[in-house]
Amino acid sequence: MASRYPISRWNKNRRGGRSGVGWSAALVVAAIALMPAFAARPAAFAGPESARPTLLAAADPASPPADAAPPPPAPSLFSRLIAFFGQFHPLTVQFPIALIVAAALAEILALCLKNDFLSGVARFNLIVAALFGMGTVLLGWSAASAEHWMGNTVEMHRWLGTATGVLLLVEAPLAFVSRRRKNGALLWAYRLLLLVLVAMVSLTGYFGGELVFGVGHYHWF
Numbered sequence: 001m002a003s004r005y006p007i008s009r010w011n012k013n014r015r016g017g018r019s020g021v022g023w024s025a026a027l028v029v030a031a032i033a034l035m036p037a038f039a040a041r042p043a044a045f046a047g048p049e050s051a052r053p054t055l056l057a058a059a060d061p062a063s064p065p066a067d068a069a070p071p072p073p074a075p076s077l078f079s080r081l082i083a084f085f086g087q088f089h090p091l092t093v094q095f096p097i098a099l100i101v102a103a104a105l106a107e108i109l110a111l112c113l114k115n116d117f118l119s120g121v122a123r124f125n126l127i128v129a130a131l132f133g134m135g136t137v138l139l140g141w142s143a144a145s146a147e148h149w150m151g152n153t154v155e156m157h158r159w160l161g162t163a164t165g166v167l168l169l170v171e172a173p174l175a176f177v178s179r180r181r182k183n184g185a186l187l188w189a190y191r192l193l194l195l196v197l198v199a200m201v202s203l204t205g206y207f208g209g210e211l212v213f214g215v216g217h218y219h220w221f
Helices: 004-044 052-059 077-086 094-113 116-147 152-181 184-213
Strands: none
Touching: 077 116, 094 116, 094 152, 094 184, 116 152, 152 184
16 A cells, blocks of 8 residues: 555646646637637727717827818919019019119219219119119018018018108109209209118118018127
8 A cells, every 4th residue: 555655646646737737728728719809899898880980080189170160261363473473572672772772872973073974874773773663562562461471570671662662763753854954952852862762772671681580680799
């Protein structure tokens, strides 16, 4: 009996080990069989199919809310043309500025040197500046309306530029009338108005620079 006890005990352990392995295998097979059921289970709690897109859209931060305002209508052809031509304002504005300054310098030299040729150069520059000035003012208004700029800076730039264009239309004929009539009062009025135009284009350009580069774009070093 003493010799059989270890063997019977080993047999019992062997049978217990086999039964343990069998139970472990059965649990693994059951878990594998139940995995599809557990995977499909959250979908059963997601609600009906019609509600799923709404829930997903509400959870998505990139999607617009249900009560969002409709997008604005597309701009008309006229609005797009206004915006397109307004882009040429920074290009065309350089010509009347340069022509007005050149006319003032030519007139000052003509006055100092008693040179009629330089006086004619000044008058010719004013004619060309007046032609460019009318187009530049219109393009400036187009640019301001297309970009929807607001504030004191754009208003100062707008109305100073408009006033400069109007004065150019007065100055160009005055230059030729004063020369033909040889009227001293008209001649000095023409010269004084020319200096005013130089000051106005300078101020208009300054406020235009503030629109592009910001307020206080001139720094003292």
